Amino acid sequence: MTSSTVRVALRIRPLSPQEHASGETECVTQLPGVPQIVIGADRAFTFDYVFSPEVSQEQVYDDAIGPLVDQFLQGYNATILAYGQTGSGKTFSMGTGLTISVTQPELQGKYHVKIDM
Ligand SMILES: Nc1ncnc2c1ncn2[C@@H]1O[C@H](COP(=O)(O)OP(=O)(O)OP(=O)(O)O)[C@@H](O)[C@H]1O
Ligand SMILES: [Mg+2]
Known part of the structure; x- marks a missing residue:
């Protein structure tokens, strides 16, 4: 980082x-x-x-998001937001898409600290 x-x-x-x-x-x-x-x-x-x-959801998370979540759990503020035009993949990347099946582990995400704008 x-x-x-x-x-x-x-x-x-x-x-x-x-x-x-x-x-x-x-x-x-x-x-x-x-x-x-x-x-x-x-x-x-x-x-x-x-x-x-x-690149997989997991790799995006591990590289760019996980370290922030770790810092958040140590008491530091962190904001993670997805920005882009419609259809660019914000909801997919945040793992909050209602169409994403919970039977697909790769798409489930790891934490519930997510903001999708
Ligand atoms: N990295 C990806 N791999 C495979 N499919 C993807 C990926 N990113 C997005 N998609 C697919 O592209 C489509 C649009 O993605 P998504 O709905 O996440 O866009 P969005 O940015 O949230 O759009 P909106 O602003 O309209 O909410 C969806 O069908 C989604 O499954
Ligand atoms: Mg969306």
């Missing part, structure tokens, strides 16, 4: 079946070894973390 008190993680979701069906293609390119992406040809952005479409 960096020492900044505000950290931003970018999670890139996979194309949806509808997007595949209508011929959409990925427009985000990840740069290897650094938390950076390029949109289109030349618009680069740097984050504290970048999670590719293959």
Whole structure:
């Protein structure tokens, strides 16, 4: 983790079946070894973390969220929020989607300290 008190993680979701069906293609390119992406040809952005479409809920949690929950339990304030346009994966990433089946352990999350805005 960096020492900044505000950290931003970018999670890139996979194309949806509808997007595949209508011929959409990925427009985000990840740069290897650094938390950076390029949109289109030349618009680069740097984050504290970048999670590719293959990254699991558990890995997102372990890398970006778990340490904050541990600090929270030691008495420090922590706020975790999901931000993005509709359909970008906020509810999915927070594990609060009503359609998520509790029979899928990978999607259940680990704690109930979650805020989805
Ligand atoms: N990382 C992911 N892997 C697989 N599917 C995903 C992922 N992220 C999102 N999805 C799927 O994409 C769709 C949209 O995600 P979601 O409902 O979480 O978006 P949202 O940001 O909460 O949108 P809204 O602002 O409308 O509430 C859902 O069908 C969800 O299951
Ligand atoms: Mg949502």
